[in-house]
Amino acid sequence: MDAFSIQYTGGQTSAVVWKESGVFYITIGSSTTSYNLSESTKDTIGELVSLLDALTDVACTLIAPTGTFSSLLNDISQDHKADIKTAIYYAGYNNYSSPKKVTELLGVNPTDIKNSWLDEADNDIESYTGKKFRLQTLTSQSIDVSKRFISTNNDFEHYGILKGNAYYIEDYAPLASLSSLTIDGISVTPSYAILDCGEIILTSQAEASAWIPGKSKATLSITYGYSQDSNEGGLASEYSTLFTAVKYLHASFSESKASGSAATRQHADVVYSVEMESSEEAKTRKEWYSRMKDIKKTLGASMKYVFV
DSSP states (O other): OEEEEEEEOSSSSOEEEEEETTEEEEEETTEEEEEETTSTTTSBHHHHHHHHHTSTTEEEEEOSOTTSBGGGBOOBOSSSOEEOSSSOEEEEBSOSSOHHHHHHHHOOOGGGSOHHHHHHHHHHHHHHHOOOSSOEEEEEEEEEOOGGGEEEESTTGGGTOSSEEEEEOGGGOSEEEEEEEEETTEEEOGGGEEEETTEEEEOTTSSSOOOOTTTOEEEEEEEESOOTTSHHHHHHHHHHHHHHHHHHHHHHHHHHHHHTOOOEEEETTEEEEGGGIIIIIHHHHHHHHHHHHHHHHHHOOOGGGOOO
């Protein structure tokens, strides 16, 4: 998603930006200014944009909601900085991959990587798996209890529960933490409930003893999804990187062919001409597609893709 746009229009010969390890950098000519995004005066994108826009001959325009945390900004590699002298650069945020990962794979300028491609990659892997690969938080979310998501049996003996009552929260698996739960107006102590992937299991200590189909109304505050540094998060990031790289290659070679030029494109340390696309670049894409297929298989498809 687009976070903000930025361009330098002054007289210096060069101007670039990059972002790594929670710090945003802008270099104009020989002068570099850094912004630690964990500091309270820079921890939202709105605040960062105000500081950047105040620099001489820098036009920085906010696109994302002003209160968005600046820690969510996508990384931009120091080895492949974004050139803001020759064109407007659109910084992105909250994607599974980043311009840093894609440009280090392709060896191109981050201005060539569209944030919409990163968004498409995220949507693709989320739609296929039905999962989130960054932790999400919901506060005071209301749900109607459905019979088909209730388990009431002896399946929970491994938790030390002789007979348990559980509810599967379909849209929010896996559950990471539960901070509050109310069932039919009865407040349940979070520690008296056990989280098992997408299930909330009520123990014998819980103030509400059962999820009752067709009757219960529940309100909960939860954190769900996979953490960014989990194995699943890493695989989703790799998938998004390869998906975006493929989008770049498609766009790049299509543009060159349409223009009728003999332009070249670089992938890693290899420079390809338009004429080489059908062999070398096609081979690369085939390898990436194979890896993407393996990642999807590992992460698993959503139940909505299972047909009987």
